[in-house]
Amino acid sequence: MTKFIRNTSIFFIITLLVINIFQIIQPYSWGNPRYPLKIKYLENSQKGYNTFFFGSSRILRHIDPFIFDELTSTHISSYNLGSGATFNPEAYFLLEKFIHRSEKIDQGYIIIELQTIYYLENNNAQNKRVKYYLNPREYWFLVNTILENNKKSNLENIQAISEYTILFLEKTFGIGVMNDIVKIIFDDTDFDMYGDKSLGFIALEADSPDRISRNQKFLETPGSLVNRKEEIQNVYQKNKNSIYSNTHLKRIEYLISLAKDKGYHLIFLLPPKLTHKSYSSLLPLFSEINDKNRIDLANPDLFPELYLVEYSFDIGHFNKEGTRLYTSLLASKFNELFR
Amino acid sequence: MLFNSFAFAVFLPTVFILYWFVFKKKLVFQNILLLAASYFFYGWWDWRFLSLLFISSLVDYIIGLRLVAIEESKKKNLMLGISLLFNLGFLGIFKYYNFFADSLILLLSSLNIPLDFSTLNIILPVGISFYTFQNLSYTIDIHNGKFKPTKDVFAFFAFASFFPQLVAGPIERASALLPQFCRDRSFDYEKARDGLQQILWGFVKKIFVADVLAPQVNEIFKNFNKLDGSTLLLGAIFFSFQIYCDFSGYSDIAIGTAKLFGFDLMTNFKAPYFSKSVSEFWRRWHISLSTWFRDYLFIPLGGSRESKIKTIRNIIITFVVSGLWHGANWTFVIWGFINGLYMVPAIIFIKRHEIQQEEKVKKLNPVFGNLLQIITTYSLITLTWIFFRSEDILDALKYLSRMFSRSIFVNPGSQYLIYFVPILLVLILEAISKDDFFPWRKMNSLPKTIRWILYLLFALLVIGAYQEENTFIYFQF
Numbered sequence: 130m131t132k133f134i135r136n137t138s139i140f141f142i143i144t145l146l147v148i149n150i151f152q153i154i155q156p157y158s159w160g161n162p163r164y165p166l167k168i169k170y171l172e173n174s175q176k177g178y179n180t181f182f183f184g185s186s187r188i189l190r191h192i193d194p195f196i197f198d199e200l201t202s203t204h205i206s207s208y209n210l211g212s213g214a215t216f217n218p219e220a221y222f223l224l225e226k227f228i229h230r231s232e233k234i235d236q237g238y239i240i241i242e243l244q245t246i247y248y249l250e251n252n253n254a255q256n257k258r259v260k261y262y263l264n265p266r267e268y269w270f271l272v273n274t275i276l277e278n279n280k281k282s283n284l285e286n287i288q289a290i291s292e293y294t295i296l297f298l299e300k301t302f303g304i305g306v307m308n309d310i311v312k313i314i315f316d317d318t319d320f321d322m323y324g325d326k327s328l329g330f331i332a333l334e335a336d337s338p339d340r341i342s343r344n345q346k347f348l349e350t351p352g353s354l355v356n357r358k359e360e361i362q363n364v365y366q367k368n369k370n371s372i373y374s375n376t377h378l379k380r381i382e383y384l385i386s387l388a389k390d391k392g393y394h395l396i397f398l399l400p401p402k403l404t405h406k407s408y409s410s411l412l413p414l415f416s417e418i419n420d421k422n423r424i425d426l427a428n429p430d431l432f433p434e435l436y437l438v439e440y441s442f443d444i445g446h447f448n449k450e451g452t453r454l455y456t457s458l459l460a461s462k463f464n465e466l467f468r
Numbered sequence: 469m470l471f472n473s474f475a476f477a478v479f480l481p482t483v484f485i486l487y488w489f490v491f492k493k494k495l496v497f498q499n500i501l502l503l504a505a506s507y508f509f510y511g512w513w514d515w516r517f518l519s520l521l522f523i524s525s526l527v528d529y530i531i532g533l534r535l536v537a538i539e540e541s542k543k544k545n546l547m548l549g550i551s552l553l554f555n556l557g558f559l560g561i562f563k564y565y566n567f568f569a570d571s572l573i574l575l576l577s578s579l580n581i582p583l584d585f586s587t588l589n590i591i592l593p594v595g596i597s598f599y600t601f602q603n604l605s606y607t608i609d610i611h612n613g614k615f616k617p618t619k620d621v622f623a624f625f626a627f628a629s630f631f632p633q634l635v636a637g638p639i640e641r642a643s644a645l646l647p648q649f650c651r652d653r654s655f656d657y658e659k660a661r662d663g664l665q666q667i668l669w670g671f672v673k674k675i676f677v678a679d680v681l682a683p684q685v686n687e688i689f690k691n692f693n694k695l696d697g698s699t700l701l702l703g704a705i706f707f708s709f710q711i712y713c714d715f716s717g718y719s720d721i722a723i724g725t726a727k728l729f730g731f732d733l734m735t736n737f738k739a740p741y742f743s744k745s746v747s748e749f750w751r752r753w754h755i756s757l758s759t760w761f762r763d764y765l766f767i768p769l770g771g772s773r774e775s776k777i778k779t780i781r782n783i784i785i786t787f788v789v790s791g792l793w794h795g796a797n798w799t800f801v802i803w804g805f806i807n808g809l810y811m812v813p814a815i816i817f818i819k820r821h822e823i824q825q826e827e828k829v830k831k832l833n834p835v836f837g838n839l840l841q842i843i844t845t846y847s848l849i850t851l852t853w854i855f856f857r858s859e860d861i862l863d864a865l866k867y868l869s870r871m872f873s874r875s876i877f878v879n880p881g882s883q884y885l886i887y888f889v890p891i892l893l894v895l896i897l898e899a900i901s902k903d904d905f906f907p908w909r910k911m912n913s914l915p916k917t918i919r920w921i922l923y924l925l926f927a928l929l930v931i932g933a934y935q936e937e938n939t940f941i942y943f944q945f
Contacts, residue, residue, distance in 0.1 A: 130488060130655050137664065140920070144927050295474055304474065307932040 148303035152310070157226045159313050160261025163189070163212040164223060166320035167329050171208065176325070179234060180207035183224050184242030185215045186333075187400045191447050192240075193456045194328035200460035202467075205238070209329030214258065216247035218270055221380060222262040225387065234392035240424070240459075241384075243397040245410045246274045246377075248281070248289050249296075257309040260296040268297040273376040280410050332449050333442045340442075347443040354444050358429045358436040360405035364412065365428055373413035381414075385422050394422075396466070398459070401427045401435040402445050424462045432458065469512035471721045472675060472934070479509065484728055488655055495652050499622040502649075502729070506631035510595070513635075517593040520558060525628035527554045528603045532617035532624075535610045544611055551607040555600040562592055567796030595635030597793055601760055603628055606642035608764055615643045623649035632725040636718050638736040638756035645733070653730035662909075663727030665923075670720030672926050676933045677890040678714035681706045684887060689857055692867045697876030700867060702884050707857050708850045709891050712741065715754070739898040741849075744841035746810040749849055757793070761786050772815070779815050784808040794856070799864060803855040810848055 158164045171178065180197075182188045188211030197207050215223065224241055249259060263271075271293050275286050300306055323329050333340055347353070381397065388395035399415050408427065415423060429436050435458070440451030447455055469475050483505045491497040511518045531551045538544050606628075609615035618624050627646045633639075688695060688703030695703075719736035726733045736756050743749035750758050769782040784805065791804020851868070858864035901910050911919055 130657070133655075133657050133660050136661075140923060140927075143920075144924060144931075147924065147928065148931060299474060303931045304934055307928075308935055311932055 145302065148307065149301070152300075152303065152306065155310055155313075157262075158223055159310060160257045161212050161215060161219070161223065163323070164210065164215070165313075166318060167208075167210050167212070167323045168227075170320040170323050170329075173320075174324075176206065178206050178208040179237040180205050181227070181237075181239050182207065182209045182211055182241075182329075183215075183227075183239060184211050184220055184398075184400075185244070186211065186213040186446065187402075188240075188242050189213055189329075189331060190333050190442075191400070191452050191455050192459060193330045193452055195330075196453060196456040197460050197463075200457055201463055204236075207238075207328070209327075211242075211329070217244045218246065218267045218274075219258070219262050220244060221270075221384065222264075222267050224384060228384075228387050228391050228393065231391050231393075233390075237391075237393040238396065238463075239388055239393045240396045240398050240463075243399050243411055243415060243423075245407050246271060246278070248285065249292050257306060260300040261306060261309075263293070263297045263300045265297075268293065270376060270380060274374050277372075277374040277376055278410065279372055280406060330452075332452060333446055334449060344442050344448070347441065348438070351438040354402075354436060354438055354441060357402065357405070357444060358433075361401075361403075361408055361427065362429050364405045364408040365430065371409065371413040373410075373417060377414055378417050381418060385419070396463075397423045399423070399425045399427045401429075401432060401455075402441075403427070421466060424459065424466065426455070426458055426462065469509050471718065471725075472671065475512060479505075480725065480728075487729055492655075495650075496620075496622055498653065499620075499626045499649055502631070503622060503626040503629060506626065506629040506634060509631040510629065510634060513594050520593055520596070521599065521629055524555060524558060524600060524603055525625050527551060528607050528628070529617075529621065529624050531607050532610050533619065535607065536617055548607060548611045551604065555604050559596055559600050562596055564792075564796050571798075598637050598639055599628065599634055601639050601757075602642075605639070605760065605764070606646070609642055618646060618650060620650060630726070630731075632722040632729075632731075633733055636715070636722070637754070638719055638722065638734050639760055640733060640756065645731070648731050656730065659727050659730065663724040665911075666720045666724030666727065668724075668923065668926055668930070670717040670722075670724060671930045672717070673713035673720065673894060674717030676929045677894055678710045678717060679935060680890055680933055681710040681713075681887060684884070685710050685857070689867070692863070692870060695870075696878040696880060697871045697873045698878050698880040699884075700871040701876060702880055704850050704854055704871065705891075706887060708741070708846070708853050709894065711853065711856070712737070713890075713894060739901075741846050741895070742842055742898065743845050744838060745814065745845055746807065746848060747814050749845055750807070750811075757790070761790050761793075765789060776815055780812055783811050783815065787811070798861055799855045799858055802861055802864070803852050806852045806855065807849075810852075 156165055156168075158168060180194075182192045182194075189209060190211075192209055192211070194207040194209050198205050210223075210227070220241060224239070228239075247259070272290055275281075275289050275293075278286060281289075298304075322331070333344075385395045397415070397418055399411060403411075415425065426432055426435065434440065434454060435447075435451070440447055440454055442448040442451070469479060483501065487498055487501055491501045507518055507521070510521060528551055531547050534547050535544055538547065606615070606617075610617050623646065627640075627642065627649050630640075630645070685703060685707045688699060688706070692700055692703070716737040723733045723736070734756055736754060738752040738755065740749050740752035743752055766782055766786040769785060770778055771782060772779040787804040787808030788801055789804070791800040791802070791807075794800040794803070854867050854871075855861070855864045858867060911922060914922075
């Protein structure tokens with residue numbers, strides 16, 4: 130029996146080592162669909178960008194670098210590194226890796242969308258997107274942040290931790306991960322669409338004609354956006370002294386410090402049109418961030434135009450006109466920050 | 469709980485450690501552990517059907533004891549009848565009620581006889597076809613005086629629910645498996661090592677071959693109306709290996725897992741695609757089921773003892789029922805029927821004693837003549853797989869018609885070539901293993917370093933090819 134346990138354990142450890150070495154040598158962002166292509170473009174580009182936008186589709190579809198550069202200082206040259214469904218902590222993982230790999234810069238800026246931790250929906254539980262980045266640090270960050278979340282029930286939190294624990298173990302043992310890595314190694318998708326002509330920004334209308342039906346559905350029930358706006362207004366009025374996650378705040382402070390060491394000024398952007406539950410968690414956290422490191426574009430009382438149907442593609446995203454408006458407002462707030 | 473799941477990866481080592489370290493002192497404790505683990509394993513899928521498993525086991529346990537207590541043959545027959553009624557009754561209701569109801573409605577409506585018949589909204593309990601047959605072998609063998617029942621309730625219930633083979637076989641005979649629950653088991657390094665090797669090989673077949681072929685097969689069978697005959701031919705070949713590797717892979721994992729606990733299960737597959745005749749194929753494919761049908765249906769019908777006509781009748785009935793066992797669809801019935809028809813020439817043209825003679829295991833590197841026989845047998849079997857895989861008979865016929873059209877000569881494209889890599893891996897290793905049908909035993913003679921490198925390569929193949937949980941095909945049975 131001893132021999133059996135010993136041999137089995139040794140084999141198990143060797144296999145684990147090989148799997149993890151294989152994972153470590155891959156590009157860190159391999160599980161994200163758009164981000165690696167954008168990084169590839171940046172590595173091949175001669176243009177020196179000094180401002181970057183990080184986050185989900187609320188960055189990818191909402192911030193046009195051409196407009197942003199035009200409305201801000203002449204030395205700003207920005208690039209949109211947003212990618213659809215890039216939630217936390219994936220966004221923080223990518224940001225940290227990006228900063229670590231960047232050369233030190235004289236004066237740069239990074240604007241990242243402030244998000245809550247992503248609670249897995251059933252249909253995403255087996256997707257590589259939710260586990261490729263799950264190293265022990267990110268896993269621990271997730272567990273602690275979830276435990277501190279008083280906006281969800283204990284059962285929801287336990288379920289979330291269980292799901293992420295299984296995903297973390299699967300990622301560690303390469304289960305359901307190696308297959309995707311191998312596919313990506315042989316993927317030769319061109320990064321042109323994220324190049325000089327777009328600077329990483331892709332409008333929703335331009336990407337896929339299938340999304341048009343989503344827009345049409347939204348326009349049939351525009352009241353949903355009005356309701357959302359009212360819910361958010363309530364949260365702004367009532368949520369001033371709620372508890373925030375200490376772990377999350379510490380991470381934010383760490384990221385700000387890390388960025389600063391490389392010459393980047395990190396700004397957390399509170400985007401509009403999230404669910405009111407998201408703002409219940411985010412507002413207390415947002416208010417703890419240093420003024421110079423945050424921009425609020427979510428408050429419906431200050432930015433009612435961002436909740437108009439005429440600027441919306443769907444309940445959570447802007448259309449082209451909305452993007453123009455949003456980017457302009459962001460540029461304006463950015464200028465105020467560094468006046 | 470699927471074998472290829474995270475839950476099983478936690479479950480198996482836990483039960484193993486408890487079995488050999490905590491409960492090893494007494495046999496009864498080990499049996500209780502296996503019983504609890506098996507119910508947990510089955511209940512993981514749907515706890516509501518544990519009652520079905522329990523009732524089926526309880527009925528057969530009681531009937532087994534009553535059968536030896538009763539002298540009168542009429543009462544013995546009655547007891548057996550009750551066992552058959554319970555086991556086949558459950559199977560009939562859960563698996564076949566809707567099928568027969570729909571078929572009856574269709575038949576009567578074609579004769580302009582309207583019939584209002586409600587179908588049931590029933591979930592098919594996983595593995596019911598397997599464990600009912602295993603339990604039936606217990607009561608039938610006791611009735612026929614071939615086996616004595618056990619009074620050890622834990623041993624019996626553990627036998628009836630033994631998790632490695634509960635949901636997809638091999639279908640064990642009570643005479644072979646139950647005694648293993650009644651005698652002390654001590655850890656055997658060689659057996660456990662063999663078990664792990666067999667589990668690894670099973671996972672290679674399931675994940676690196678079957679699951680890799682599955683999406684192609686699904687795509688080809690879904691769109692067969694738009695594809696060339698050559699692509700449809702590839703689809704049939706891919707499915708033949710998908711179903712073989714899926715099912716035999718599961719069997720290997722089951723047998724290997726049982727070895728870890730000191731149990732020997734029967735071999736269920738013996739390199740069937742190297743068979744040189746259809747009758748040989750059926751002695752190498754799903755051996756536990758084909759021998760079950762041979763012993764409990766074919767032979768009681770008269771077997772091959774009587775005239776050739778009756779032998780043919782018995783063969784056809786056995787194969788049709790076997791087809792029906794696989795699923796509540798006419799495609800399975802036709803599949804069984806065609807396989808039965810394939811056996812007819814052998815009955816007509818070959819002497820009786822040659823049919824009954826055990827096929828001697830021959831070397832698997834044949835000369836041209838043998839190769840031709842192997843290819844012919846494989847082709848005949850693969851044609852029947854088209855019925856097995858198709859949604860209905862019409863689709864199967866259209867598939868075949870399209871496959872054998874002129875477009876069979878069209879180049880299907882080089883994108884399918886890569887899928888022959890896993891197929892060739894299986895064929896080559898089975899060819900190397902020759903008489904053994906289990907590649908690893910040959911590899912045990914290799915130096916330890918080479919063996920470990922091979923283990924590592926296979927483990928990486930499995931992990932690399934693994935996708936999200938794919939159910940084993942035979943679970944639907």
